[in-house]
Amino acid sequence: MIGLLRSPGKISPVQWWADAVVYQIYVRSFSDSDDDGVGDLEGIRMRLGYLELLGVDALWLTPFYTSPMADHGYDVADPRDVDPVFGDLDTFDRLLEGAHEHxxxxxxDLVPNHSSSEHEWFRAALDSAPGSPERARYHFLPGRGPDGDEPPNNWTSVFGGPAWTxxxxxxxxxxxxxxxLFAPEQxxxxxxxxxxxADLExxxxxxxxxxVDGxxxxxxxxxxKPEGLPDAENPDVALLINTDGDPxxxxxxxxxxxxxxxxxxDEYPDRMAVGEVWVGDDERFARYVRPDExxxxxxxxxxxxxxxxxxxxTAIEHSLAAVATVAASPTWTLSNHxxxxxxxxYGGGELGAARARAMTLVELALPGVVYLYNGEELGLPDVDLPDAVLQDPVWERSGHTERGRDSYRIPVPWEDGAPGYGFTGGDPWLPMxxxxxxxxxxxxxxxxxxxLSLVRRAVELRKTHPGFRGGELEWFGAPEGCLAFRRVGTTLVCAxxxxxxxxxxxxxxxxxASGPLDGARLPPNTACWLV
Structure with a gap:
């Protein structure tokens, strides 16, 4: 493999997050301490030893705030309290203290785009007149048409159906x-x-x-939202796509x-914020991670x-280019909720598992921040669920044409024994x-x-081996269907x-290596690190 090519994007990891491995915990699916079938904060605290053993640097917890759970916690009724299904503020404090000890x-997670329809502000808005200060906290508008019977514009909800109620x-x-823009309850x-x-502050x-650390x-x-809330040229936009040109x-x-x-x-040293940014254009993406954002x-x-x-x-090169001009760390992830x-x-079964192992090594070889989603380290697949158990609002909002995200939110299996597999002593909120x-x-x-052993070993090497200290990538020429890169200033090569x-x-x-090697050859659906 010859033909050295350099990719832009020098990173100087001077903050803890700049090259961290962060583990995402979908709280209701990680570990249940009280056997009600739903994961909780105490359940996470009970598993801190496992997370330390895995070798990750930080956790990302999905919303655990007071919520009617129309979107499993992303509809927040009180962003400064814990929903009883997950625990209470004392439980959170114990979890935070325990995590720091480990x-x-x-x-x-913060959810600033919307609130729950059960938030005290929105309940007050419904009880108030048009033009009132209570309604000014949201987007209330008269409808179009002679009797105002048509929505104010043609926007759709990303969960399906109109974006107006x-x-x-x-x-x-x-x-x-x-x-x-999401469910009517949001x-x-x-x-x-x-x-x-002021409330977000x-x-x-x-x-x-x-x-909290970030x-x-x-x-x-x-x-x-753009002034005047203009109609969209293409209002029928699916969930979680790059939103270039979408008003x-x-x-x-x-x-x-x-x-x-x-x-x-900036008033709190050593704290960070990472944004969920579904923006495909590299230059527009870079604006979110400028030095003052x-x-x-x-x-x-x-x-x-x-x-x-x-x-x-191509994905790697664009990801590096998107942050190179603003000197931010790139982020890498293969999975989330x-x-x-x-x-x-990547294909399911043994083929999908082999490819997932290979891509895990590629991801962990890259400079920047890596996010792992709970269960990813176990090689969990999606689960084909029966219609009757689906809970994601996408299922109802789409008129049962989109199955939603439940199949990749199944609880984590800790040990043998149906139906809860160590996640719960009761019945899990989604069947396992x-x-x-x-x-x-x-x-x-x-x-x-x-x-799991592969991920543990890879994370350990990423932390301890000098080959992972380079901040730039150099690309090598490779056979058709292959790639190889080296961290600049080191001898580490990922193929x-x-x-x-x-x-x-x-x-x-x-x-x-992600799988068995064929002598001096790299088999299909395999990645390896060399020094």
Whole structure:
């Protein structure tokens, strides 16, 4: 393999998050301490030893705030309290203290684009007249048409259906419409309203004062809406795609919100914020991670890339280029609670598992921040659930044409024993398939060839081996269907074979491989590290 090419993007990891491995915990699916079938904060605290053993640097907890759970916690009724299903503030404090004792940072999810329809602000808005200060915290508008019977514009909800719901006036007559880019139970907040900004600052300080290490900002490309709320040229846009040209997202004024978030964080040393940024254009993405905005932004190009060397390389190059001009760390992830798990996405079965193992080595060889989703280290696949148990609002909102995200939110199997597999002593909130009994953490800890053992070893090498200290990438020429890169200033080479035939390994001593090697050749669906 010859033909050295250098990729832009020098990173100087001077903060803890700059090259961290962060473990995402979907709280209701991680570990249940009280056997009600739903994961909780105490359950996480009970598993801190496992997370330390895994070797990750930090945790990201999905929302655990007071919520009616129309969208499993992303509909927040009180952002400064814990929902009883997950525990209470004392439980959170104990979890935070325990995580820090285990050397784990804790970052938590914030949902600033919308509130729950059960939030006290929205209940007050429904009880108030059009034009009132209570309604000014949201987007309430009169409808179009002679009697106002049509929505104010043609926007759709990313969960399916219209993005507007009409509510009667307090006197019972035909009333205004309110905007919800997600479910009707998630009304969008109006970020031109100073009360909305002040409340987020209050929330940030509430959790920072408790000692959290950072935040993940949900829908960070949302919040701001264009003046006049113009119609969309293409209103029928699916969930979680790059939103270039979509008036619902990536409005220029959203950056004022992030500057406010950053100004608060700068008062608290060693804290960070990472944004969920579904923006495909590299230059527009870079704006979210400028020095006075968010520290990090989720770049989802690697998630969206098929198992193809050329596509993977393109995703890596764009991800590096998107942050190179602003000197931010790139972020890498193959999975989260909103996208199909890698094993399934890459083909399912043994093929998908082999490819997921290979891509895990590629991801962990890259400079920057890596996010692992709970269960990813076990090689969990998606689960084909019966219609009757589906709970994601996408299922109902789409008229049962989109199955939603439940299949990749199945609880984590800890040890053998249906129906709860160590996740719960009761019935899990989503059914756990019999196949999960072969993928438990307990069994994989004892199996040196397991996915869990591979991830543990890879994370350990990433932390301790000098080959991972380079901040730039150099690309090597590789056979068709393959890629190889080196961390600049080191001898570490990562090679991936997505072709149908074995290829010669690059020169060097094998440090770690995702699967068995074929002598001096790299088999299909395999990656390896060499030094």
């Amino acid at each position: 050397g784990l940072r804790v970052t938590i 009409r509510v009667p006036s307090p006197d019972g007559s035909g009333g205004e419409w309110y905007l919800h 009304p969008d907040l109006n970020w031109t309203n100073p009360e909305v900004r 209050k929330t940030l300080r509430f959790w920072l004062d408790r000692g 935040f993940r900002i949900d829908v960070a490309h949302g919040m701001s 619902r997202f990536d409005d220029d004024d959203v950056h004022d919100v992030h500057r406010m978030i950053r100004a608060v964080l 968010l520290h990090l932004g989720f770049n989802f190009r690697l998630v969206r890339a098929p198992f193809d060397a050329a596509a993977v390389r 909103d996208v199909s798990r890698p094993v399934t996405r 398939p019999i196949e999960y009994g072969r993928l438990t953490a307990a069994d994989q800890l004892e199996d040196t060839g397991s996915m 991936l074979n997505t072709s149908a035939a074995p290829v010669p390994l690059p020169p060097g001593e094998v440090l770690l």
